[in-house]
Amino acid sequence: MIEVEDLQVFYGEGRDRFHAVRDVSFRVEKGETYGLVGESGSGKSSVLNAIAGRHSDWTGTVRLAGAEVDPRRRNPADRQKVQIVFQDPFGAIHPKHTIGGTIAEPLAINRRQNRGETVDALLRQVGLPGRFRYRYPHQISGGQRQRVSIARALALQSPILLLDEPTSALDVSVQAEILNLLQDLRRDQGLTYLMVTHDIGVVGHMCDRIGVMKDGRIVEELTKAQLVRGETAHPFTRELLSESLLG
Known part of the structure; x- marks a missing residue:
């Protein structure tokens, strides 16, 4: 690969x-x-x-x-x-974007359909509840932020x-x-x-x-x-x- x-x-x-x-x-x-x-x-x-x-x-x-x-x-x-998961979960996520918006960003850039359903599925894959899509980075822990970064990296199904x-x-x-x-x-x-x-x-x-x-x-x-x-x-x-x- x-x-x-x-x-x-x-x-x-x-x-x-x-x-x-x-x-x-x-x-x-x-x-x-x-x-x-x-x-x-x-x-x-x-x-x-x-x-x-x-x-x-x-x-x-x-x-x-x-x-x-x-x-x-x-x-x-x-x-x-290829996608990348960065070292710092605090700096890798925009502080003024919701968690859902962060995960959906690569989907929007690449004009993917059914973005809301995809975000919910990605949150489940990384062990976060669907309600987190409406939260902001300062409302979740560092480990949860890194899960969000991983979900975003998975969004385009990069191998x-x-x-x-x-x-x-x-x-x-x-x-x-x-x-x-x-x-x-x-x-x-x-x-x-x-x-x-x-x-x-x-x-x-x-x-x-x-x-x-x-x-x-x-x-x-x-x-x-x-x-x-x-x-x-x-x-x-x-x-x-x-x-x-x-x-």
Whole structure:
């Protein structure tokens, strides 16, 4: 569902041009969750933004659901193949829009019919009652806001979801609820996930395979089983795992 080959991501121009991602290649199969893990500044979010179409200054090859996409997403069909769930549920939802209006926005943009019924169905899918469609973000909790963000990402039935630290801004008590919801949705709807996180515990819970990033490169790729057994080859991966166990 996701194929990335020789991805290079840049920021700025001239002397200030920064090479943020170098020679990154990986693939994610249908129904799989692939995790990109690394410290802040390692380039993992830059990879996510390039795939999402949020950043266009990149070279290399990106294929989504078998079709190559260009950096500027000139083909409207490409934009509907992938949606993103952001880290901050407080900043990702417009404070003056109702919950129903937030979820319905992609439906309206793409001129979908029966938007009210679809919003009700999406709320049920993420475990929220239908009456929430009339509420505003300040009237619900952070975990409920993230459920709304997930519902909005599901609105166009995109087969690929990009998850940008989806629980890091939430209380520990609700993090597991959101991760379990994402697991259930992946199973029930056949979704494919690409998750960015710095949390090894989240990776171990969610991901089938993991790419470890450092200084803009993937320095190691391993399976969940290898991670659990501590079978790591790169010193940086061992360092991340050690810090997680100490934490």
